[in-house]
Amino acid sequence: MKKMLALTLPLLLTGCSYSNALYSIMMNKMHTDTLQYRCDEEPLTVMRDNAGQQVSFVYDNNALTLKQGLSALGERYTDGIYVFWEKGDSASVYRYDRVVLNNCRRQSS
Template structure:
């Protein structure tokens, strides 16, 4: 009985991890932007109120912040700001990706 239980516990834990990853992907939307002829793929997780994307060969995870209009996400260094179908990315208050237009927006 103990051998069976020792074998079953790791299998059950692996199943929980796989389930959690599946649920995480269910709550994440992938948004495709075209920024001044450069593509930008943004993963938006509404449940965590977070976006993630790759910029300058770094994976950035930005948390939702305060915004008078639109949606603003920041880590204190980078800012992703979207409003409607457009977005802008800032690095230390300097625009690094501008004129980002959402491709194939869902209405």
């Protein structure tokens, strides 16, 4: 009996580890939103990762990933160069404190 337990216990623990990793991947996917915006200059598609507290989008042929920063109003994400600032259903993108995408309105899905 002890030999059987010694042989099956590692297998059971491996299964638990695998299911926890799978659960984590699934939860991260569930916490990612795709947001579509119509801006004055061009359309913008933003992937918001709620679990990782970051957004990703392509601007000027550059793939950008910005981390959530401090904001008194709305949600602000930055990488030190670019800022994506969302307030309700509107957003703006800044590069070095200069607006590059303005009057972005979230489109309904």
